[in-house]
Amino acid sequence: MENKNDFQYPHTFILLGASGDLARKKIYPTIWYLYRDNLLPKHTKFIGYARTKQTLSEVKEKCKKYLKVRPGDEEKLDEFWAANEYFAGSYDKRIDYEMLNQLINKFEKGPVANRIFYLAVPPTVFQDVTVNIRNACVSIKGFTRVIIEKPFGSDDVSSDALSNHLAGLFKEEQIYRIDHYLGKEMVQNLMTIRFANQIFKPSWNRENIASVLISFKEPFGTEGRGGYFDDFGIIRDVMQNHLLQILSLVAMEKPVTLNPNDIRDEKVKVLRHINPIELSDILVGQYVGNPEGKGDEKLGYLEDPTVPKDSVTPTYALAALNINNARWQGVPFILRCGKALNERKAEVRIQYKDVPGDIFDGHAKRNELVIRVQPGEALYLKLMSKSPGMKFDLVETELDLTYSMRYGEADVPDAYERLILDVFTGTQMHFVRNDELKEAWRIFTPVLKELEGKHIKPVPYVYGSRGPPQADDKLAEYNFKYSGSYKWKKPTLS
Numbered sequence: 429m430e431n432k433n434d435f436q437y438p439h440t441f442i443l444l445g446a447s448g449d450l451a452r453k454k455i456y457p458t459i460w461y462l463y464r465d466n467l468l469p470k471h472t473k474f475i476g477y478a479r480t481k482q483t484l485s486e487v488k489e490k491c492k493k494y495l496k497v498r499p500g501d502e503e504k505l506d507e508f509w510a511a512n513e514y515f516a517g518s519y520d521k522r523i524d525y526e527m528l529n530q531l532i533n534k535f536e537k538g539p540v541a542n543r544i545f546y547l548a549v550p551p552t553v554f555q556d557v558t559v560n561i562r563n564a565c566v567s568i569k570g571f572t573r574v575i576i577e578k579p580f581g582s583d584d585v586s587s588d589a590l591s592n593h594l595a596g597l598f599k600e601e602q603i604y605r606i607d608h609y610l611g612k613e614m615v616q617n618l619m620t621i622r623f624a625n626q627i628f629k630p631s632w633n634r635e636n637i638a639s640v641l642i643s644f645k646e647p648f649g650t651e652g653r654g655g656y657f658d659d660f661g662i663i664r665d666v667m668q669n670h671l672l673q674i675l676s677l678v679a680m681e682k683p684v685t686l687n688p689n690d691i692r693d694e695k696v697k698v699l700r701h702i703n704p705i706e707l708s709d710i711l712v713g714q715y716v717g718n719p720e721g722k723g724d725e726k727l728g729y730l731e732d733p734t735v736p737k738d739s740v741t742p743t744y745a746l747a748a749l750n751i752n753n754a755r756w757q758g759v760p761f762i763l764r765c766g767k768a769l770n771e772r773k774a775e776v777r778i779q780y781k782d783v784p785g786d787i788f789d790g791h792a793k794r795n796e797l798v799i800r801v802q803p804g805e806a807l808y809l810k811l812m813s814k815s816p817g818m819k820f821d822l823v824e825t826e827l828d829l830t831y832s833m834r835y836g837e838a839d840v841p842d843a844y845e846r847l848i849l850d851v852f853t854g855t856q857m858h859f860v861r862n863d864e865l866k867e868a869w870r871i872f873t874p875v876l877k878e879l880e881g882k883h884i885k886p887v888p889y890v891y892g893s894r895g896p897p898q899a900d901d902k903l904a905e906y907n908f909k910y911s912g913s914y915k916w917k918k919p920t921l922s
């Protein structure tokens with residue numbers, strides 16, 4: 429029997445919503461990089477599909493500024509565009525998908541041919557598109573895989589409805605739900621750090637760890653495009669998906685094997701130990717303009733013309749989750765995310781407990797293992813050492829694995845590149861399974877309903893600040909101690 433995953437067979441990558449922002453800024457560039465680096469099957473055809481009537485040259489022109497082209501790649505780029513087609517059709521008419529099917533058929537020579545559909549379309553047309561793919565476009569001589577992007581619903585009920593809809597059309601192994609944080613280098617590294625190093629194993633538990641802080645910070649606000657964001661808010665946009673995914677990788681038990689389903693079984697299991705978040709365990713914020721800032725920084729969220737003037741949508745949130753199992757009971761997992769803050773940063777901080785039986789007059793600070801996801805991938809362990817020299821003082825220092833120092837500026841592939849390639853090879857390890865999603869909504873829906881139902885006003889914070897000042901009090905409340913005394917001596921390349 430043939431292995432249908434085999435790269436020798438023709439593959440067609442169909443990008444629905446090809447005229448949109450995501451397609452232009454992210455998906456076309458990604459498939460170009462994969463093509464440029466010869467990572468895709470040799471006979472791959474790309475078809476852009478959207479309602480807009482335009483030529484392929486117009487698509488090419490609109491994508492131009494987002495596609496990085498190195499000197500010498502020009503010929504390859506021409507080859508890439510020659511492998512592309514654009515087809516204008518509606519999202520809701522089966523006849524258009526039948527024509528799309530005919531177009532795909534033209535390229536599918538031989539006994540096996542595979543199809544991948546990427547849905548870069550708004551949730552409003554999601555149902556029509558998936559039904560029409562199922563009815564008119566599935567491959568009859570190879571695999572059909574469907575890549576979908578969040579939002580996967582906006583609460584437990586709508587997400588279940590979507591999952592049931594998809595389950596009626598495709599098998600779970602055909603559905604690739606993207607959470608692009610699962611494609612990031614350091615997020616993928618979490619499993620290796622945890623399970624390929626004996627040194628961490630004995631201390632990765634409630635006996636040794638005081639708290640875990642998982643942060644996402646962005647230095648820009650909605651920049652006049654808050655209309656979409658306002659329906660979701662930062663909890664649905666970042667916390668319920670990206671940060672919760674990271675939490676499950678930090679907290680899960682060791683999977684039986686590296687098989688994607690074994691890993692996802694463990695992720696689901698740890699999520700099942702988490703109770704829904706209580707209102708008292710969440711702090712929400714909304715940015716206000718900074719009169720001293722530049723340009724957009726002067727404008728608060730409510731001054732974005734696309735945002736309702738009385739919006740209580742959070743642009744910042746901090747929540748503490750408790751995992752009620754033998755490993756973690758009593759250790760707060762703090763998820764913290766916000767827009768319009770002072771920096772771009774995503775990281776995990778595993779903060780160890782104070783050393784018991786102190787003989788250093790309180791000078792020993794807590795150890796912290798920091799996994800820096802971005803920018804500048806790094807893993808560093810903050811620890812105490814004797815200050816070099818005659819004195820017997822303590823000094824805070826670190827064991828530092830900074831990727832740029834250790835591996836040069838070398839290739840850390842973009843998250844989307846890895847994930848799209850995974851779809852071609854058929855590995856679902858870094859994609860969200862239906863039951864993970866269900867657990868995520870179980871944890872977040874009640875508090876979202878309460879925040880929205882009670883119209884709870886977020887606390888203000890200034891654009892460009894670290895967030896609401898109350899957030900630091902919350903950190904202290906959840907046993908995250910900030911000493912403020914650690915200084916990093918940035919290493920220099922020799």
Ligand SMILES: NC(=O)C1=CN([C@@H]2O[C@H](COP(=O)(O)OP(=O)(O)OC[C@H]3O[C@@H](n4cnc5c(N)ncnc54)[C@H](OP(=O)(O)O)[C@@H]3O)[C@@H](O)[C@H]2O)C=CC1
Pocket residue numbers: 643645798800804806807808810826828829830894900903910911912913914915916
């Ligand atoms: N390999 C590498 O790249 C390494 C880099 N470093 C860098 O050195 C610097 C310091 O290291 P880091 O571990 O962050 O050291 P610190 O423990 O000093 O933490 C600094 C961070 O703490 C947060 N903070 C500031 N004030 C408070 C407060 N009152 N309460 C709670 N938290 C507060 C801020 O982050 P926030 O606003 O997010 O709360 C701040 O960035 C960082 O820039 C780090 O990236 C250090 C070691 C290795």
Ligand SMILES: O=C1O[C@H](COP(=O)(O)O)[C@@H](O)[C@H](O)[C@H]1O
Pocket residue numbers: 608646665666774
């Ligand atoms: O999913 C999302 O992520 C981006 C941040 O992604 P990153 O890879 O640049 O960290 C965020 O801006 C966006 O609001 C959110 O929907």
